[in-house]
Amino acid sequence: MSLRLDIQRIIKEGLIKFWRNKLISFSTTLVMTIALLMLSSLMFLNAGLSVAMSQLEDRVDVNIYFFPDVPESEILTLQDRIGTIPEVRDVQYISREEAFVQFQERHQNDELINRSLEELGDNPLGASLNVRAFRSSQYESVVNAIESEPAVSNSDFVERINYYDNKTAIDRLNEFNNVVRAVTVGATIFFVIIALLVILSTMRIAIFASKKEIRIKRLVGAEHRYTRGPFVVMGAFYGFLAAIFTMVTLYFATGWVADFTRTFFGGMDFKTYFTQNIFYIFIIVAAVGVILGVISSYLAIRRYLRT
């Protein structure tokens, strides 16, 4: 028999089976929807935490302070060289003048400092380079790379690198980041297992209702693909339909929690995240739904196919 005809018949029977067993189909799809909602909530939580963590990381940087008499050309050359370090996201040059203006702005209400500056009569500040890495955990290697540059190791140029002042805070942030990621991965694995077990149990109940049919098919000589195939198609269809229900629920649910999540995750709200990534989210949810449906129906029917 042609494979195409075979597949066509199996799919058709799976869909007819889905339609004729409406109550079982509805209840199974509902349970799968709940499981998919649980998993997609983790996806949103993950995204929210990533945004919150990257915002925290954005606040971390390393400044290289130069002595006031270091020529600007040396600093700009170093800026270019630091920019080529793979872990470096950007390097910003702050000239002596800019540093002075920023200092004045920061201390405009401080009488003592303003008077001291007037007495000095000159800009006492040196230029600096503000370096930001992609991740907070990369600062140590970035600073090592910077320190190996001749212009930095030359003690006549660099007055100070503030990494060592911030090291404790950066290490704490890294630790926190690692804990958050580990907890998120652990929670994701835990809930994926729970979802798989819930779906598997539901599918077993759904297929248990058809055990007589399975036995009859085997007795009249149906090969396993004809017995198992329609159930697997049905499982896939449950998963796909559950994915659609999940997307509809997420559309409303993310709207309800938008304000709360915007405050909680520092500017990111779930509604915007959902609408901006709707296609991507649907592909993931549908793929997970279909794969879980197929696997669980395949496993659930296996016991009835043993001779």
Added chain:
Amino acid sequence: MIIFNSVSKSYKNKDISVHDIELSINKGEFVTFIGPSGAGKTTLIRLLLAEEKPTSGTVTFDGVNVHNLRRKDIPKYRQRIGVVFQDYKLLEDKTVYENVAFAMEMIGKSDADIKADVPYALDLVGLDHKGFSFPHQLSGGEQQRLAIARAIINQPDVLIADEPTGSLDPEGSRGVLRILEKINELGTTIILATHDRDVVDELHRRVVRIEEGRIIRDSKKGKYHE
């Protein structure tokens, strides 16, 4: 064609069993298993279908020990045997037409063949007007005839009918017998299990009497009581 060689089957905590069965059935034969309920007729059928394994002895079909078949080869083997089960074993969520068509689909028949043969088979058993009905919408007799249509649609080498007239009136029983005889004339081996005396006497074919799991009589052209 079919040989039961010293076959015994016993069940834990059950009285139904067969003991030391020696039986040979030739191609094209019409054999009737008779005996009271619980005598072991259905057990023999289950052993032949490789649904059960014998405690001892062998069952061979065309020289092959059916209980040595690999699991993946059993469906192909069962496709060579049409069965009318005592409890019909119809697919409840398929229509009458689909129940018969399914048997053809699983051996890979084309849609054109299915469209041509299913109405013919349903006409043969008098269910041509019930194609869209579901089994639960049929009477017992109609379900019986549907089971026959499904069993014969692929022209099996052997047709087993386990109490096929159990729920039929005398006229319905005669109709079923006519169908079985006709199929037998076309070369199909028939194994009929029944405890209906009238049916056996009317057929006047080979009769194998089983009681308490043993063959106590095997007559070439027998009657229910001899």
